[in-house]
Amino acid sequence: MRFLSQIFQPVITIPKGAKIKNTEITCKSQKLLMECGLVRPTSSGLFTILPLARRSITKLENIIHHCLEEVGAQRLSLPCLTSAKLWKQSGRIDSVGPELIQVEDRHGKRYLLAPTHEEAIADLVADIGPLSYKQLPFLLYQIGNKYRDEHRPKHGLLRSREFSMLDAYSIHASDACATNTYNVVTDAYKKIFRTLDLPVHRVQAPPGDMGGRLSHEWQLPAAAGEDALAVCPSCHHAARARQPGACERCGADTCAVNSIEVGHTFVLGARYSEPLLAGFVAPDASTAPVHMACYGIGVTRLLSASVEALSSEKALRWPAAIAPYSAVVIGPKEGSKEWSAHGFDRVQDVARRVEQNAFRDDVIVDDRHQLTIGKRLMMADRMGYPHIVVCGRGALEAPPRYELFRSGDAEPRALDLNELLATLADQRIRQPVDAGADYGESAG
Ligand SMILES: [Zn+2]
Missing domain, CATH: 3.40.50.800 (Anticodon-binding domain)
Known part of the structure; x- marks a missing residue:
């Protein structure tokens, strides 16, 4: 049992229209989390997570751990610093370029503060390999801080430069096996969102910089969201769209809603394993690149998105499972x-x-x-x-x-x-x- 008088919770009042650390207050989760003494900005897009919000994040992480371990995922920790060489090999150093925070050590070796770890995982497999097909498939995950040098950080934890993320990676001998695991992990995603009682929609998405042949975004409707969905009130089908129209599944009229992307999943194929030489030996003794899939949930983003979706202008509301205290x-x-x-x-x-x-x-x-x-x-x-x-x-x-x-x-x-x-x-x-x-x- 804890006592409120002993909790470090610096409550403040933000005057209307005020800027904090040169950042505008643009949405209610950002304002309420700061005013209630849950987070404090340190500079643009960077935040100290104070004890009560830290408790919520730990609860959220525990739900994610539970649902992933249940489908056989194994937790590991990769370094936050990834060698820039690997990102050159994959070609992403140029495509993602300006969003990467790069550093150099005293020997002149270049690293980046990783926004995601496909290269690092492929390099791990390459470093061990070639794996035998008998060692496949496996599913690895971590939850930790990631970095993205946003051009314009905004909405507090919704678009920050440092954020906590679940990232999971599965490694396979075939595309069919990758697709199978992809379905299992996306079922675990559904369980996570149901536990939070949040109406998160899975929508088909273009692979973008990540590459691969199939991807889905996981979108939570919220007025402050920067993405737009057409949601069918009849069959609940959702699609990326700026305008309402006829549902592509059942034909009913859809509703347009703003939404926040809280997760993204990809079937990657050999997009990373090929350039990074992550191979396996097949039963006929031939070698081929492994098939990969990857899965992300923005943990700090999901926390702030859920608060954004549930709160009023005046009062915080949380998914009951992750409120700081029940x-x-x-x-x-x-x-x-x-x-x-x-x-x-x-x-x-x-x-x-x-x-x-x-x-x-x-x-x-x-x-x-x-x-x-x-x-x-x-x-x-x-x-x-x-x-x-x-x-x-x-x-x-x-x-x-x-x-x-x-x-x-x-x-x-x-x-x-x-x-x-x-x-x-x-x-x-x-x-x-x-x-x-x-x-x-x-x-x-
Ligand atoms: Zn429909």
Whole structure:
């Protein structure tokens, strides 16, 4: 159990139209995350992630780990610095050029702060190889910081120069095998987004700089998004389009929505393995480049995109599974009549019971008892904690009654302790649910 008075959360107020570190405040997630003391810009496109946002990101990473490990992915860590030589070999040093942050060591050897690791993975395979077909396929992933020298960083964590990303790579002896794993991993993606309860659409996309023969973007509708989708209200098919039109699958009229790209997946073929000489030995003893597929989710971007999609202008809202804390408990104001009947010990006791019954290690007590309940309730609502438990006037009753505010509910509910615990136990975040019916599966 943690106490709010001890949390490092520098709350600020940003005046209308203000620029922070030469950056305009262009969307609500950027403003709210800064104002609520969750992130601080250090310079254009670079951010310090403060403790409460760090907690959310860890929760998000855990969901991603869980869903990927479940389909056999193995975690590794590649260096943030990739030799520039490998990017010359793949030809991307020129195509991606200006977006790469390049550095030179004391011996004059050039590196880049990697925005993605296809070259590094292909080089790993080349370095070990040639692999036997018997060692294939395998699926590797990492979650870590990536770098892109955005021409114009904007929207806070939505378009930053340093960002956390899941990047996964699968290595195969055949295109059919790559396609099979691609489908398995994209099912894991659907499970991740369902766990977050976010309507992320999979849409077919051009491969762009990455190359390969098939790719999908994973798009979350949000007004501040820079991409545009045509979404079918009838069959949920989604496609990249600036204008609404007839759904290509069922013919119904589509709706135009702005959206944010939160992930991208590619079947790459030999796009990287060929130039980087990552080969394998087939059963007939011939050698060929391995087939690759790669999978990315922008972790810090997904966090800010979900906040962007769910929040109002005035208050943060999170997917319940990644809110900084699942519940906050607010006790009476010090010196009040309620306080004499329901002091700090009893408030802590309620919080402890909530932890034990519903949200293990995931409850925070707003112990700033010098503040009124109303003031703390307002701040808790602005922070978007999914469950707010108030020990107020009802705490004087026998048995004491507590008010439970759940985000989304119009009115709080007055419950005794057993009712409160039973209600919250019901809200426990379950393990990632089965993919089942999905959000906006699209053809191709
Ligand atoms: Zn349709």
